[in-house]
Amino acid sequence: MIVGLTGGIGSGKSTVAAMFSELGVPVYIADTEAKKLMHTSPKIREQIVQLFGEKAYTQSGPDNAYIAGIVFRDKTLLTRLNSIIHPEVGRHFKGWYTNQKAPYVIKEAAILFESGAYKDCDAVITVTAPLETRIERVILRDGAAREAVEARIKNQWDEARKIELSDYVITNTDLENTEKQVQELHLRLIKAREQ
Template sequence: MKFKHGILTIGVTGGIGSGKTTVCKIFEELGAKVIYADELAKNLMTNDENLKRKIIKIFGNEAYIGGKLNRKFIADVIFTDEKKKKELESVVHPAVIKEILSEFKKLAKNKSVNFVIVEAALIFESGFDNELDYVIVVDADEETKIKRVMERDRCSREEVLKRMRSQMDVRKKRELADILLQNDGDIEELRNKVKFLYSLFDKISKSTEVN
């Protein structure tokens, strides 16, 4: 099997409250290399001067306070302004993808890991699925997801539903998934499912047909 970047690459995505970050933390505990796209984006938005200039052009000088990203201001704007949200994504996504592809190249060259996991909320929306060998969609029963987010973020049911409605329809994500990971049970059940996937990817990554 030939991998797209010389190393097996797997995306992990899912809607709010699905537990995709928990899945990635378990992969990490098992020894997998995990790239968190959200952390990478925050880092680039703070430290990449070229990207900072583009963000200031979209949001004005209020986007940064003392050189630091004004997260609350930007979050408030994009929550109510779809145009600004799309403009932000149009400059941030390419920068993040470029950084991840560079990391793939390094990992393939160093051969330090057998496969790499990328956690990202917008894998399909950004077209990044085309750069990955497999995409796992983590999902759960809607009521379970609502309850998780309400407890985690101390917010109302209506706020959670609003955030859910602003995301890609989960049914569409499920259709696009290579692997669907249902996360309705407890942490041990989830850990066992991730262990199975880890073992599966480990075997695929060691395929003798890799070029």
């Protein structure tokens, strides 16, 4: 069973993914794998350079700050970038998934809905937190300016839309409570898999 895990920036997806991992659930982090593929795939590199020019890559790999500076101001270019990367991540995930033996796996992706990847999931969990909490977390985590964080939030679906399409919602405002929600959901998912 494939369980999608998503949520807006700063909601705590990575924290929740780590909690599932601690319970022995195989977790695939789409953003991490996308970054690796941007480094290793000649096909992705070629398409990104065509889209953004030679400056998109340095000798050490993709210039993520340069690319982000462009795409978070231009939704069309963001969509085109995602159309380069996400099919490759989807193929990579399928290869990874075939090697898993657990009752279910977690596929964590920031834009699970936006990319359409949720359609390949048997269930979807959305992690949520109040908007102001999310903004503060990202400013603290990335040292980003508030305006930059707000621009990234505007490029993602709003939480209400994600929640509407989700099977489960985890509210991440207090770590102890979040952990309890993850453990309860883990048991429900194993039970669902056995039926």
